[in-house]
Amino acid sequence: MDVQKSRREPHALSLLHSLSTRMNLSTDDERYYNNLRQGYSGECQFDQMVSDANINCLVLNDLLLENNHTEIQIDSILINQGKLYMIEIKNYEGDYYIQVDRWYSRATNNEIKNPLLQLKRTETVLRQILQKAKINIEVEALLVFINPQFVLYHASPTYPIIFYPQLTRFLKKLSGDHLLAKDKKIVEYLLLQQIPKSRNVYLPKYSFEQLKRGIMCPDCGSEFIRKTITELACETCGYVERIDDGIIRAFQEFRILFPDETFTTQKFYEFCGGIVSKHSCIRVLKKKVKLVSCSKKSYFHID
Ligand SMILES: [Zn+2]
Known part of the structure; x- marks a missing residue:
């Protein structure tokens, strides 16, 4: 095959x-x-x-x-x-x-x-x-x-x-x-002959303000709590995940939810609901995307 x-x-x-x-x-x-x-x-x-x-x-x-x-x-x-x-x-x-x-x-x-x-x-x-x-x-x-x-x-x-x-x-x-x-x-x-995107896909409406913040459990969807310095955990199903992996998942989710949004560090930090520090977000995402700093704001540039 x-x-x-x-x-x-x-x-x-x-x-x-x-x-x-x-x-x-x-x-x-x-x-x-x-x-x-x-x-x-x-x-x-x-x-x-x-x-x-x-x-x-x-x-x-x-x-x-x-x-x-x-x-x-x-x-x-x-x-x-x-x-x-x-x-x-x-x-x-x-x-x-x-x-x-x-x-x-x-x-x-x-x-x-x-x-x-x-x-x-x-x-x-x-x-x-x-x-x-x-x-x-x-x-x-x-x-x-x-x-x-x-x-x-x-x-x-x-x-x-x-x-x-x-x-x-x-x-x-x-x-x-x-x-x-x-x-x-x-x-x-x-x-x-493939076309890149369907015109017929229905997607519901939502906004950043409307959505619950936090990093969610990949197994059951509940909100994670901080377990240790390096780990997140789910109180509902017991799932434990390394902070770095949780940040990467949240990043992928953020990109799916807000593909057109200017991706600032602050906004992503808010999206994660404060469960991880801004410093951790920057440290992990730097490996994935290019970080651009201008005056007081820093944002991620995705090619
Ligand atoms: Zn869970």
């Missing part, structure tokens, strides 16, 4: 994770956050299974592409021997049923979006992108249900679906094949 593009935690998920520890999310935002988290966890499980299967194929994860102002996001592409598998991963849990092409949750009888329609739409745009470059490759679009606790009633065997118990078998099928020179060219082309 040759991963040509690896998966990273989606920006919206990192942001919501941070916000969830520093403010009260609305019910809708909370649901959105949980869906993102569950989706990402399913995608990572899929990656692990592909990796364990040790198959001979090229892998592109989490591609964002566009054609004629229509944006598509593809969870995973596997290419081997002149065939492209476009994979949409769903981490649904529980019982669902299909009735006249509409999908419902059995627990609530509420209708959900038909994921096969989304799959079709994504496949069409991907085919258009390939046609534009006169790339002739067989494309198979598949919906993978990664959760072993998912059941779908009234699913036709002709649907392009792989359920969890079928996944290992499907991956095994790819294991004996060889890569073609053409496969690599297609990967290079798709990587070049």
Whole structure:
């Protein structure tokens, strides 16, 4: 297996994770956050299974592409021997049923979006992108249900679906094949077609003043207390972290929350809630970013 593009935690998920520890999310935002988290966890499980299967194929994860102002996001592409598998991963849990092409949750009888329609739409745009470059490759679009606790009633065997118990078998099928020179060219082309940022991602509104200060526990999200000169600790779950590591995490969080903000030492110190000294902040961050001092203010310059 040759991963040509690896998966990273989606920006919206990192942001919501941070916000969830520093403010009260609305019910809708909370649901959105949980869906993102569950989706990402399913995608990572899929990656692990592909990796364990040790198959001979090229892998592109989490591609964002566009054609004629229509944006598509593809969870995973596997290419081997002149065939492209476009994979949409769903981490649904529980019982669902299909009735006249509409999908419902059995627990609530509420209708959900038909994921096969989304799959079709994504496949069409991907085919258009390939046609534009006169790339002739067989494309198979598949919906993978990664959760072993998912059941779908009234699913036709002709649907392009792989359920969890079928996944290992499907991956095994790819294991004996060889890569073609053409496969690599297609990967290079798709990587070049990527767009940097989605226009369709919803992000909640917040301000610096509104957010809880402090360095939060990476395990449970509670606020850290100072344990010793060199350590921070969580009173809720007992997690202990070196101050330097805590500062670096807080710095990464600050950058996600306020990418456009002038990053002054004072502001970052306030963000950490006074649990670490300004001197410690400067000492640790100096290793990561360039510190610029002008008159009384010092701020970090990020290239
Ligand atoms: Zn904790």
